[in-house]
Amino acid sequence: QTFSNAFAGFGSNDAEPIQIEAESLEVQDKSNSATFTGNVVVSQGESQLKTQNLVVFYAGSAAGNVQQSISRLEARGRVYISSKDQTATGDEASFDMDRQIMVMTGDKVVLSQGENVVVGNKLTVNLKTGKADLQAPSTGRVKVLIQPRSVQGN
């Protein structure tokens, strides 16, 4: 199951501005964190993240470029990530911007590209290469649904 490096677009390219919309934002200077709550939508280029609660940790004061100073993002609550034709949904997702790794967890993590759907409980994506690695719940196996027509398409 090959996946294009669609996810590579997210957060690692700094050519485009990041736009964040939410119902409220609380910036805590003391812990260098900013918490967005209420239908949070983060978009950059073709990538988009939707969640109910997003905590952004930034290094030092946001004196330099704010994007570079973001070290970690923690999303919680109906997390939906889409990039080009790929989407992933789960309960929680954390982005480690330094190591460019995104880990999404939840009792049903659904990764889909076009009509292909894969379900597991932990998705790890390398944001630079776009390599996505989905683990199955410890008991069951990864459920993979590949639409016949699309296999020739890849």
Next chain:
Amino acid sequence: MTAASPMTRHRTGGETSAQKRARRHSRWVRVLRVLLPLTGLAILAGMVGLIAVFNYLSSLGLGNISLSTDGLVMDRPELSGHDGERSYKVSAVRAIQRLSDPRVIDLETIHADIVLNPSQSAQLTALKGTYDNGEETLTLYDGLQVSWSEGYTIDLTDVAIDLKTGAMRTSDPISIRSDKGHIRAGQLDYDQDKGIVRFTDGIRMVLNSALQEKEQE
């Protein structure tokens, strides 16, 4: 034995109207005997109060003072105060002190310099404002702009500042712009002691990318 049984009270109720008028008259006299001196005192106190206010105002380094219907009008007043590392200096083209409450001063065309801490300061300019000396709060509204030493410019319609704690609160939409991006929010609430800035009522934030920032420099 009860002090007064119902029977006896009944008999006194039956006095003639003349007796009633007399008692009312004497009660009125008793009241006036107290009231008149009191009002005299009150007027005197008022005068003393006014003089105290004049002295207090002159200590604030005010321009010339004139009395107008809605209050004392001061030209080019400067009000300042400090508390530890926090200090504020508010100057205005005109200040009108309310006669009803001398601690409240309405200001016109205001410029305020507020030092939040040694590294952070804010300059506020506004067309109208109210400075409450008792509460040490400053509310600015009407054509207001705030520039923050961290390189941000804040456009908002009004802001209420607690000059003691440095806390700021707005009630209408605000936008904060800097070369790093901008935020638009329905409401801002800044608590300096806890170091928390809260944007509520819907926010939209854009973080410029490194490339954009270079173009802007």
